[in-house]
Amino acid sequence: MRVTDREMKDREIYAELKALPPLAVRIDGRGFRKVLAHLGFKKPYDERFARAMVGATELFFKEGGFNPQFAFTFSDEVSIFFLEMPFNSRVEKLDSIIPSFFASALTKLLGADKPLAFDSRIVHLDRDSIYRYLLWRQAEAWRNHISSYGFYILRDVGLDERAAAVRLKGMKSSDIHELAFRHGINLGETPRWQRCGMLIFREAFEKRGYDPIRGTEVTASRTKVSHDCNIPIFKSREGQELVTKLLTASLR
Numbered sequence: 001m002r003v004t005d006r007e008m009k010d011r012e013i014y015a016e017l018k019a020l021p022p023l024a025v026r027i028d029g030r031g032f033r034k035v036l037a038h039l040g041f042k043k044p045y046d047e048r049f050a051r052a053m054v055g056a057t058e059l060f061f062k063e064g065g066f067n068p069q070f071a072f073t074f075s076d077e078v079s080i081f082f083l084e085m086p087f088n089s090r091v092e093k094l095d096s097i098i099p100s101f102f103a104s105a106l107t108k109l110l111g112a113d114k115p116l117a118f119d120s121r122i123v124h125l126d127r128d129s130i131y132r133y134l135l136w137r138q139a140e141a142w143r144n145h146i147s148s149y150g151f152y153i154l155r156d157v158g159l160d161e162r163a164a165a166v167r168l169k170g171m172k173s174s175d176i177h178e179l180a181f182r183h184g185i186n187l188g189e190t191p192r193w194q195r196c197g198m199l200i201f202r203e204a205f206e207k208r209g210y211d212p213i214r215g216t217e218v219t220a221s222r223t224k225v226s227h228d229c230n231i232p233i234f235k236s237r238e239g240q241e242l243v244t245k246l247l248t249a250s251l252r
Contacts, residue, residue, distance in 0.1 A: 012092075014091055014092050015090070015092060016090075017090070017091040017092070018088065018089040018090055018091065019085070019089050019091050019094060019122045019124065020085075020089055020124075021082045021083050021084055021085050021089070022081070022082065022083055022125050022126060022127070022130065023081075023082055023085075023122055023123060023124050023125055024079045024080060024081050024082070024122075024123040024125055024130075024133060025079070025080050025082070025094055025095075025098050025120060025121070025122055025123075026077065026078070026079045026080075026120070026121050026123060026137075027077070027078050027080075027098060027099045027102055027118040027119065027120045028076065028077045028118060028119050028120075029075075029076030029077070029116070029117070029118055030117040030118060030119055031117070032076045032116070034114075035112060035114050035116060036049060038114060039110060039111075039112060043148075043152045043155075044148035044149055044151070044152045045148070045190075045191075045194050047191075048110075049110070050193055050198070050229070052106055052109040052110050053073050053076070053078065053106070053198075054073065054198055054200060054227050054229070055105075055109050056078075056102050056105040056106045056109055057071050057073055057078055057080075057102075057200045057227075058200055058225045058227065059105045059109075060080070060098075060101055060102065060105065061200065061202070061225045062225055064097075064098070064101050065086065065097075066082070066085070066086060066098070067082070067083075067084055067086075068080045068081065068082055069081045069082060069083055069201070069202070069246070069249075070199060070200060070201035070202070070246050071199070071200040071201070072134060072137055072138070072197055072198070072199055072200075073197060073198050073199075073200065074137075074138075074140075074141035074144065074193075074194075074196075074197035074198065075141070075144050075148075076118075077137075078102065079123075079133070079134075079137055080098070081125075081130065091122060094120070094122060095120045095121070095122065096120075098120055099117075099118035099119065099120040102118050103115075103116045103117055103118050127247060130243075130247060131234070131240075131243050131247070134234050134243060135234050135235060137197070138196060138197055138233070138234050141195065141196060141197040142195055142196070145187065145190070145194050145195050146173055146176050146177070146187060147168060147176070149176070149180050149185060149187060149190075150168050150171065150176035150179060150180065151164050151165065151168050153179055153180060153183050153185075154167055154168060154179075156183075192229070192230050192231070193229040193230065196231050196232065196233060197231065198227060198228065198229045198231065199227065199228045199231050199242075199246075200225065200226070200227045201225075201226060201227075201228075201246060201249075202223045202224070202225060202226075202249075203223065203224055203225075203226040204222070204223050204249075207222045
């Protein structure tokens, strides 16, 4: 039986599927709890891991071969926002290259001796829905913050993983706050990066130099990749202004 190249190519069922920007690609770590425990990281949060997530995102901005506008990250999740896409916006490329880049970058930054993996999904957005999306993911960062502290406090008092998860499922947010407070933790005063997440973005700056031909000082506009680990709540006025600034810079 003769098999043609065209016949096999037609079996690549998503090869022609495209995702047009603006959009976000959200990646999420798979099975990180065991890997981080193996590396001896603190629970529920370790600043070394947060720095590695930011570092992997900055590396993606610089060397990933894409042109992301900004990114929002918390825990082992990153949402990356795009206005333009390479690879003709092919979904197969976006959902394979981006998580594989992050997995390899984070493995290197953490010095992990066990494999790391991310899943990936594409979220279609427009100017207005980007802000709503950020509100949604930051709210998830806050919920993750509360449940993570609650889970590991319950583990510290002697419950196994299953029992802690069952107990936590039946607790209200206020109950977890009270539990944490009884153990000396005020969940409203933990580091802001734990509660609100972190931003990675491109930032314009002026670089001064010397033109040897003209014999004069010159100023040139440049961009650099920066991050902010002390961001406000997006619902606040300060947070709204920050999002507006990001959108003005990225969607002009």
